[in-house]
Amino acid sequence: MxxxxxxxxxxxxxxxxxxxxxxxxxxxxxxxxxxxxxxxxxxxxxxxxxxxxxxxxxxxxxxxxxxxxxxxxxxxxxxxxxIVGQVFSQPLIDLISRHGQARQDYLDYRRALEGMTAALAAERATDDDRAHLSGLIAEMRAGHAVDDYDRELEADIAFHTAIGESAHNIVLLHTMRACYRLLSEGILLNRRMVFAAPGAHDALLLQHEAILAGILARDPDRARAAAEAHIDFIIDAARAADRADDRARVSSLRRIHRDDSSSDSCEKS
Missing domain, CATH: 1.10.10.10 (Winged helix-like DNA-binding domain superfamily/Winged helix DNA-binding domain)
Structure with a gap:
């Protein structure tokens, strides 16, 4: 630290x-x-x-x-x-957690925020910052290699937070920390749901490595594009998971209805 x-x-x-x-x-x-x-x-x-x-x-x-x-x-x-948690008041957190559109708004917000942050990090990161970011990617790889999701997810959060630190903008830093507080507590997005999407486990690691590569290359455009592509992937994975959940819900309701109808028919017989 x-x-x-x-x-x-x-x-x-x-x-x-x-x-x-x-x-x-x-x-x-x-x-x-x-x-x-x-x-x-x-x-x-x-x-x-x-x-x-x-x-x-x-x-x-x-x-x-x-x-x-x-x-x-x-x-x-x-x-x-x-003081970070107070950026979003508890009543607001409770409110947006009860409405599905809030997650999409959150991801749209993150896409813009993370793209800008990664670009600034590419311009402003110090040698210490770059070493720290590289170490977090190494930790992510280590967790990935043994399918330790908790370890990998923890490094994931730390990596994005460290990008915020590497941008060297105080307001942006604390905004990012508040943003990731909601993520780490699973309020707006179930990270395990994203990890469970087909091919997501490997893809997410590659995306984080691409963000790091842009920052290490001191290439703001490359870092921004990699960060935005990462959030685009999460948006698509979240939508796919929602569709799968909805299909499962409808199928379950149909099964219950069939069972109830069958029971009614037996009673009438």
């Missing part, structure tokens, strides 16, 4: 005030270096590393808690708050 963890809380050399500490930690959260659920070092350790007094540190942490960026657990430490 980020560069070197020991650099996150380097000493504050000028203006050792609560405001300086607040600004430092806010920036780490804004840049996506500190993520929701990350635990901050203990008070004594953090004060030492920042080279500030503990009263000043406590004041800064209190400000951050008041702003909803940190949460403290009694006796359990201080953690980064879940």
């Amino acid at each position: 980020g560069e070197t963890r020991t650099d996150l809380y380097a000493p504050i050399h000028h203006g050792r005030t609560a405001d300086e500490i607040v600004a430092r930690i806010e920036r780490l959260i804004l840049d996506g270096v500190l993520r929701d659920g990350d635990r901050l070092p203990g008070e004594r350790d953090l004060a030492r590393r920042l080279d500030v007094s503990r009263p000043i540190l406590r004041e800064a942490l209190k400000i951050l808690e008041t702003r909803g960026l940190l949460v403290s657990q009694h006796g359990g430490g201080t953690f980064v708050a879940d």
Whole structure:
């Protein structure tokens, strides 16, 4: 996560005030270096590393808690708050999960968003970013090789999130994280359903590799096209699965009707 963890809380050399500490930690959260659920070092350790007094540190942490960026657990430490999940309110999540058209809208949105993000990543990714993306594809391949869907799907989510980080656009980064929160929780799309489509398992891996290739080649157009093709495949797979589910539902209703009709006929006899 980020560069070197020991650099996150380097000493504050000028203006050792609560405001300086607040600004430092806010920036780490804004840049996506500190993520929701990350635990901050203990008070004594953090004060030492920042080279500030503990009263000043406590004041800064209190400000951050008041702003909803940190949460403290009694006796359990201080953690980064879940601010990503709040991009989509729970009532909105509940609403769109109950209406089928929402999934299509979600995929249309993802197609545009992911194409733009991949193109920016191709332009802006650092050496560290490219190495991280390559490592996630290697993890995806490893899961694929042994048919470990959970491992592969986890790497899939991490890969797309890392592309968002590699685009180096703060608003885009947090939008992507919120978008993938819905996906990882299976709210708008059952990823296993897509994996189960004929030929999908191998095709999805190749699509992710194509996105990586465009980013590594620093070719924005190639990266964008690969990302859009990936979402197009998911859209087609989701539609095919919906059609299959609908056919199964109708067949089941017909069978029930036949059974009921047969039972009625027997009773009349």
